Amino acid sequence: MNETIVIPTLDVEAIKQDFPILQRKVHGRALHYLDNAATSQKPRAVLETLDTYYREYNANVHRGVHTLSEEATARYEGARAKIARFVNARSPKEIIYTRNATEAINLVAYAWGLANLRPGVRVVSTEMEHHSNIVPWQLVTQQAGAGLSYVPFDEDGRLQLDALDRALEDGRTKLVAFTAASNVLGTINPVKEIVARIHAAGALCLVDAAQAVPHLPVDVQDWDCDFCVFSGHKMMGPTGIGVLYGRRALLEEMPPFMGGGDMIREVRLTGSKWNELPWKFEAGTPAIAEAIGLGAAVDYLTALGMERLRAHEVELVTQAWERLGEIPNLKRLGPPPPERSGLVAFAVDSIHPHDLAAILDQEGIAIRAGHHCAAPIHEKLGIAASARASFYIYNTPEEIDLLVAGIYRAKDIFAI
């Protein structure tokens, strides 16, 4: 039989059929899920992968010599290889499974940070980070007696790279932790250029790609980054599985993050030797089903094509940006498209984002309201909170019409 190459056309209605949850009703209305930056929905392929693991080959990995364990191990490691290819890592050894992006940042902060930070040196983060890329650095720099400073963003929501250069000038900056795409401003940072500046100053970088890997083609070798983190659940995978990509030489030098089973080569009561990469950083029984499920999500995204997915999101976010801009007394946050990720955060005068989200929920429209785990951004912009609509491959222009109509309805209810 001849092999046929199936090129999936970007038929959004067909894609929606792959996501069982999108068939459900909320308050008697069809669900319009616009909270993808918080977590994405899962295609049937991922759900079935989880189910099949538990039904057919549930076993621990790297331990048994029986058939089930061998099958589980092969698929667990196979998923790692898929993820490595997806972000173009040099080797699956550079892909460490974690619970999520947050744990991946904590892994680097503690394992690398405590070994390399001391009084007189500093870590640099930015003002547009998610709390997960701020708080671990606060904890670790405090413990190490090192400094911590932040690169500000300008009024368009873009990082002020001259401030980064100044922070790099004195040679005391050891690591810069910054986001590839802001979860509030929607800013897509020029990662490659930023990394080049950091490396020119002899520092390392950690890229928070939690909002990038699910939505943009990402190539860690092209970025030339040292560390890169992302979460499975935002890219159609299960919760409880995330990824740390690290340059192999750096990972080899780093001490382990957590101790336990699977991460050791040799244990004696007087001391132990660590396992090789990547298992050195994976103590205890891992999230096996979730890792394999993330592999299925990567297959699904690969089949869709990240360039095509991005193009769809640019179309949606451009339309959303324009339509929201027509609404009186509504302020959009961040830079205009197309140089932004597929989300728009906004604030409507006199309507608290919680009220707006609650009213939209009555219409089946799910958006995020609050500070989106990025309180410093809101403090800088002088607003307590914002509303956020974030898109994915299964969203449609009609859903933006419904969002806009819902905002007008909220304005009617609050009579403003």
Next chain:
Amino acid sequence: MDDFYRDEILEHYRHPHNKGRLEQPDITYEDHNPFCGDRIGIDLLIKDNRVADVRFWGQGCAISQASASMLTDEIKGMTLDEVKTLNKDDILDLLGIPIGPVRLKCALLSLKALKAGVWGMDKWPDEE
């Protein structure tokens, strides 16, 4: 939708009662909800162990602001002992709409500030 944000709540949100500050309060306490950034402070004037006057200030969603407005109406003239016995059900009765677990914190923020001021408590009223 009408059931959801009934007119009385919207009316309290648009035109809150007892909003502002007292010049010389006997008790004053401010609290916030880190989840959404809502902030409510309460000033109390106490005479003969009763709430003689009350003001609240701050910002937040319709639920938090309306519940503060209704609560401050409710406690005028109450003894401090009576204020101490107020609980989440009293607030839910005042609001008269179903409140889900996430927004319960919005609804209870003013009561939390009030009780913290009167009682020195720092737990949410639904965690007693």
